[in-house]
Amino acid sequence: MFLAKVHGNVVSSVKNKELNGQKLLLVRKIDLDGSYMDEKDIIAIDFSSAGPGDIVMVTQEGDAVQQIIQNKKSPVHTIIVGVVDKISVTA
Numbered sequence: 001m002f003l004a005k006v007h008g009n010v011v012s013s014v015k016n017k018e019l020n021g022q023k024l025l026l027v028r029k030i031d032l033d034g035s036y037m038d039e040k041d042i043i044a045i046d047f048s049s050a051g052p053g054d055i056v057m058v059t060q061e062g063d064a065v066q067q068i069i070q071n072k073k074s075p076v077h078t079i080i081v082g083v084v085d086k087i088s089v090t091a
Contacts, residue, residue, distance in 0.1 A: 003084065005030050006054045010043055018074040025050060025080065027058055032089050044078040045069070057082040 004027035012024065023046040029037040034055065042058075047068065050056050058080055059065065065079045066072050 001057055001059045001081075003030050003032070003087070004028055004042070004044075004056055004058045004080075005034070005036070006050050006052050006056060006080075007041055008052055016075050019045070019076070022046075022069075022076075025052075027056060027078075027080065030055065032087055034087070042078055044080050045076050046080045048080050048083050050080050050083050055084040055087070056080045057084060 006025050007028045008026040010024035010026060025044055025046050026041045027044050028039075028041055031037055044058055045065070048056065058078060060078045065076045066074060068079055068081070069076065
């Protein structure tokens with residue numbers, strides 16, 4: 001699991017039938033300070049009502065994702081599982 005910031009939306013008029021009705025977002029990994037870790041965008045299915053600018057928790061494990069969405073046929077590897085309200089780190 002990692003932290004990411006929602007970078008944008010993905011709109012697709014043609015997609016796998018198992019993804020019909022699913023919201024897809026572009027996310028980019030961030031560190032604990034909220035800074036981007038690289039310039040690589042990742043497409044993630046959204047299960048937390050996230051939107052552009054939100055900091056989110058993302059899991060990137062196909063089997064776990066299929067269990068969450070309860071569909072073994074869905075070709076999904078990455079899913080947003082929560083919207084982060086606050087990050088607090090103590091040393």
